[in-house]
Ligand SMILES: Nc1ncnc2c1ncn2[C@@H]1O[C@H](COP(=O)(O)OP(=O)(O)O)[C@@H](O)[C@H]1O
C-alpha cells in the first residue's frame with residue numbers, strides 16, 4: 105500500500121478537526137493550506153490559523169487586514185479564518201460581563217479592570233483556551249464538514265491542546281469562589297437558586313468535556329506533524345509527538361518537508377546525503393506513523409497555484 109493512501113484518510117467523513125503542527129518555519133502553513141485546499145474539493149472546509157504570525161494568509165495570499173476570507177478558484181472554495189486568541193478572550197469577557205461581574209461581586213467588590221486582571225493572571229493561557237473554545241463552537245455550529253487548524257509553533261499548539269485541563273482548573277477555581285457565597289445564601293435564605301453565573305460555569309464545563317471528547321477521539325480529530333530533516337527539528341518533533349501520545353491525541357502522519365534533490369555538485373550532494381541519513385533516522389524514530397517526504401521547491405509556497413502544486417505533491421507522493 106502506498107504511503108499516500110493513509111494520508112488521504114483525512115478525508116474520512118467523520119473526521120472533522122485536523123491540527124497541523126510542528127516547529128516554527130518547517131512548513132506548517134504550507135501543509136495546512138494544501139491539506140485544506142484538497143479537502144475543500146470534496147467538503148465544506150474551513151482553514152483556521154491560530155499562529156499570531158498568521159502565515160496561512162501569507163501562503164494563500166488572502167487580505168492580511170481581514171480575519172475571515174473566502175478563496176474561490178475554478179469550481180471550489182475554501183473559507184479561512186485568522187483566529188486571534190486574545191480577541192476571542194475579550195469577546196468572551198464582553199459576552200459574559202454581567203455573569204462575571206456577578207461571579208466576583210458575590211464575594212467581594214471588583215471593577216472591570218480587577219476582573220480583567222484576575223482572569224488573565226489566574227490561569228496562564230486562558231486566552232488560547234478561549235481560542236480553542238471558538239474552534240469547538242464553530243465545529244458545533246455544523247457549518248463546516250472539515251476544519252483544518254494551522255497551529256502556532258510547538259509551545260502554543262500544546263497549550264491549545266491541553267486547554268481542557270486549564271479550563272477545567274479555571275472552572276474549579278470559580279466554583280470554589282461561589283461555594284462560600286452559596287453557603288451564606290443557604291444559611292440566610294434557607295435555599296440557593298442558581299443564577300446566570302452558575303449557568304456560565306456550567307456552559308464552560310460542558311465546553312471542556314466536548315473538547316476533551318473530540319481531542320481523544322481518533323475518529324473526530326487528528327494531529328498532522330510537520331518537520332524538516334534537521335536534528336534540532338527532529339528532537340522537538342519527537343517531544344511534541346510524545347506529548348500528543350501521552351494525551352491520547354491521534355497522530356498518523358509526519359510530513360518531512362524541504363528534502364533537497366541529489367546533485368553532481370559536491371556541496372549539494374553532501375546536503376542530499378545528510379538529509380538521506382536523517383530521513384532513515386526519522387523513519388526509525390517514528391515507526392508507527394506514515395512519513396511523507398516533501399521536496400524542496402525552488403519557489404516559496406505563496407499563492408493558490410503554488411499551494412496546488414504543493415497539494416499535488418503531498419497527496420500523490422508514493
Ligand atoms: N517544500 C518547500 N519548498 C520551498 N519552500 C517552502 C517549502 N515549504 C515551505 N516553504 C516556504 O518556507 C517558508 C516557511 O513555510 P511555512 O509553511 O510558512 O512554515 P511555518 O508555518 O511552519 O512557519 C515559507 O516562505 C514557505 O513558502
Ligand SMILES: [Mg+2]
Nearest residue numbers: 132133155159
Ligand atoms: Mg505558519
